[in-house]
Amino acid sequence: MKFYNIIYVLTILNGFFMSAQDINQFDENGKHHGIWRKHYKGTKVLRYEGEFFHGKEVGEFRFYKNDNGKQVLSATRTFSKTGDTAQVKFFNPQGKVISEGTMKGKTYVGTWKYYHNKIGNLLNIEHYNDNGDLEGERLTYYENGQVAEQQYYIKGKLDGETIWYSESGVVLKMFVYANGELHGPAKYYNFKGELVTEGHYKNGKKTGIWKYYEGNKLIEEKDYTYKPKYIKVDGKYKKAPQ
16 A cells, blocks of 8 residues: 555544544533534434533534434524523424424423424414413414414413404404403304304303304393302201292
């Protein structure tokens, strides 16, 4: 073998060994530093790859599923250089984004978007506070882009008006929530937009007079006012008049 060929081979091998040694290293304080790659135990399938800077994740990390020995991208996290948040994307097996948003550690924060798995159109958009609780408006969409459901949250609980729509935009249901419970007026409509039922909820239960319609005409009323079965009279319980 000619001398220059020997030098070339040694240079390539030296670069290979140096590259291998630069992966999965620790700094002087025992913290992850530099490029890290981890495989599923007993396989050559990557579990994740990314870069640390003295224990802190920097730039993009890529996470994979082990699909019968095949490496499939499942998520990416792009970390902030100065803060403690990351921009996150989750993927389906075909490589399409199925959800994306911001995470702080393992906590969802800020705005998150979810997509219909097959066609990729927007499915949900929701917002989280710094504690990871749903906050503000949450929208759900049909595949055609029409809003299917509109909700409002305060500290992770439904609070305010919730509206359901048909694919053509007709209002089907209208509820009011307070602290996670149905509490207030409620209306149900058919697909023509005609009122079918209306009444009130109190602490999650029907209360008062509920009205039922057919063809926009009132056909029935039911009284859901609470009536105790027994009342106390002269220190004794008796059946209450119904």
